[in-house]
Amino acid sequence: MSLLVSLLVLSFLIFFHELGHFLAARAMGVKVEVFSIGFGRRILAKRFGDTEYRLAMIPLGGYVRMKGQDDADPTQKSFDPDSYILAAGPFANFLLAFLFYLAVAWMGSITLATTVGEVLPDSPAHKAGLLKDDKIVKVNGTPIRTWKELGELIQNAEGTIDLTLVRDGRSMIVFLAPQFHESENIFGETIQKRMIGVMAAGEITTVDYGFIEGFGVAWNQTIEASTLIVKGLEKLITGVVSPENIGGVVSIVDYTAKASEAGLAALLLLSALMSVNFGVLNLLPIPALDGGHILFNLYELITRKEPSEAILYRLTVAGWILLAGLMFLGLYNDINRITTG
Numbered sequence: 402m403s404l405l406v407s408l409l410v411l412s413f414l415i416f417f418h419e420l421g422h423f424l425a426a427r428a429m430g431v432k433v434e435v436f437s438i439g440f441g442r443r444i445l446a447k448r449f450g451d452t453e454y455r456l457a458m459i460p461l462g463g464y465v466r467m468k469g470q471d472d473a474d475p476t477q478k479s480f481d482p483d484s485y486i487l488a489a490g491p492f493a494n495f496l497l498a499f500l501f502y503l504a505v506a507w508m509g510s511i512t513l514a515t516t517v518g519e520v521l522p523d524s525p526a527h528k529a530g531l532l533k534d535d536k537i538v539k540v541n542g543t544p545i546r547t548w549k550e551l552g553e554l555i556q557n558a559e560g561t562i563d564l565t566l567v568r569d570g571r572s573m574i575v576f577l578a579p580q581f582h583e584s585e586n587i588f589g590e591t592i593q594k595r596m597i598g599v600m601a602a603g604e605i606t607t608v609d610y611g612f613i614e615g616f617g618v619a620w621n622q623t624i625e626a627s628t629l630i631v632k633g634l635e636k637l638i639t640g641v642v643s644p645e646n647i648g649g650v651v652s653i654v655d656y657t658a659k660a661s662e663a664g665l666a667a668l669l670l671l672s673a674l675m676s677v678n679f680g681v682l683n684l685l686p687i688p689a690l691d692g693g694h695i696l697f698n699l700y701e702l703i704t705r706k707e708p709s710e711a712i713l714y715r716l717t718v719a720g721w722i723l724l725a726g727l728m729f730l731g732l733y734n735d736i737n738r739i740t741t742g
Contacts, residue, residue, distance in 0.1 A: 406657070406658065406661040406668070407653070407654040407655075407656075407657030407658040407661065408654065410657050410661075410668070410672050410675075411653060411654065411657065411675075412439075412463075414494070414497070414672065414675055414676050414679055415463065415679070416438060416463045417493050417494065417497050417676070418490040418491070418493055418494050418679055418680075418683070419436070419463045419464055419465045419490060420493060421489040421490045421491075421492055421493020421494070421496070422465040422467070422489050422490045422493075423436050423465045424489070424493075425489030425492075426465070426467050426489075431467055432451050432452075432467065433451065433452045433465055433466070433467055434451070434452065434453065434466045434467065435452070435453050435455060435464070435465070435466040436452055436453070436454050436455070436463070436465050437454075437455040437456075437457050437463045437464050437465075437466075438454075438455065438456050438457065438463045439455075439456060439457030439458060439459050439463055440457050440458075440459040440463070440464065441457050441458040441459040442457065442458045443455050443456070443457055443458075444456045444457060444458055490680075490683055490691055491679075491680040491681070491683045491684050491691055492680070493680075494676045494677065494679045494680030494683070495623060495627070495676070495677060495680045497673075497676045498623050498626065498672075498673040498674070498676040498677045498680070499619050499620065499623045499673075500619075501669045501670070501672055501673035501676065502618065502619035502622040502623055502669075502670075502673050503615050503616065503618075503619035504669055505666050505669050505670055505673075506610040506614075506615035506618040506619055507610065507612070507615050508665070508666055509607040509608065509609045509610075509666075510607065510608045510610065510618075510666070511605060511606075511607050511666060512547045512548070512549065512605070512606060512607075512608060513547060513548035513549070513601050513603070513604070513605065513606070514536070514547070514548065514601075514602070514604040514605065514606035515536055515537040515538065515545055515546070515547065515548055515550075515551050515601075516534060516535070516536050516601070516602040516604040517531060517532070517533055517534065517535045517536070517537065517599045517600070517601075517602060518533065518599075518600050518601050518602030518603060518604075519533060519599065519600040519602075520532065520533060520598060520599055521598040521599070521600070523598075524580075524596075524597065524598020524599070525577040525578055525579060525580055525596075525597045525598055526577060526597045526598040526599045527598060528577065529564075529575040529576065529577035529597075530575055531564075531566070531575065531597075531599060532568065533602075534568075534602065535566045535567070535568050536566065536567040536568075537551055537564050537565070537566055538565050538566070538567055538572075539564065539565035540554040540555065540558070540562060540563075540564060540565075541554065541558060541562050541563055542563070542565075546606070546608045547606075547608060548601045555579055555595055555596070555597060556594070556595050558579070558595075560578065561576055561577065561578045562576070562577065562578070562579065563575065563576050564576075564577070564597075577597055579595040579596060579597050580595070580596060580597075580598075581593045581594065581595055581596075582594060582596050584596075587629075588632070588633070588636045588641055588642055589641070589642075590636075590641060622673070623673075623677065626673065626674050626677040627677050627680075627681060630677060630678050630681045630682075631681060634681070634685075644730060644734075645734055645737075646734075647727065647730055647731045647734055648731050648734060648735060649728065649730075649731025649732040649733075649734065649735045652731070652734075652735050652738075653675065656671060657671060657672070657675075660672075687720040687723060687724065688713075688716040688717040688719070688720035690720065690724075693716075693717070693720055697713065
């Protein structure tokens with residue numbers, strides 16, 4: 402069952418990307434020739450107006466073919482007023498991620514509470530008198546509800562800070578000065594991080610966000626996820642992150658299946674992250690992707706001339722080869738992880 406859920410989620414994310422293209426095209430008066438759910442051989446097909454709607458054999462996503470667009474032949478052109486190539490798919494993925502994050506915010510976000518589990522010896526927190534099971538509720542007068550908020554406020558503060566604690570039902574304020582210590586970020590890089598010397602107790606809490614507050618939370622999470630993926634790509638290109646970390650469809654299905662078993666909130670959060678990932682990757686300036694089309698359009702806009710058909714064709718073929726290579730690399734890594742445990 403979890404495998405079926407993961408396949409449906411992956412298919413829906415790609416389908417929603419193509420739906421963005423379709424809706425934007427129709428809104429701009431662009432003729433859509435084909436809107437297909439799935440790939441490969443047609444199972445069902447019905448024409449309504451100018452568009453043929455298809456149900457294809459392989460249900461992993463879908464595609465939209467607009468007038469004047471053929472990714473298999475990038476030199477194809479149409480100068481009719483109802484033909485144009487749009488790149489609204491990535492926007493649809495960002496929108497979908499925002500909606501997923503919004504749903505989780507309204508459902509109640511499950512996260513680490515601000516209860517102290519351990520106070521490290523000779524740390525600023527130890528010297529200030531913090532104890533195990535203290536609950537930190539404010540940093541410099543700013544209320545906090547999650548361990549993540551605690552860390553962020555400590556990082557952004559300067560000099561001495563004050564913490565409002567709840568201990569045995571009583572509220573108190575302590576003052577301390579965070580110290581810089583070496584730590585590792587999610588990319589395995591050594592960084593200097595402001596710390597006070599406490600570890601979370603591992604207590605789980607559910608944070609309920611109001612109707613209006615949920616929009617701000619969803620927006621921030623969408624921006625944070627987008628930034629994380631862009632930084633990840635940068636680290637991959639510069640060699641900080643090994644290509645061995647690239648995952649393929651097997652990893653996607655595996656993680657989605659596990660998230661579905663963990664509950665609806667976990668599944669929505671992972672789906673939001675994957676949707677942002679699709680959006681960012683499709684904006685890369687690779688000719689076979691939406692970002693490539695945008696790049697060619699910008700070239701025409703700036704130079705006032707079209708790129709050479711020969712160059713356009715070669716760049717597009719190179720783009721497809723690059724994408725195929727990344728896909729096979731991800732699949733190889735998946736198989737390697739499975740065989741090596």
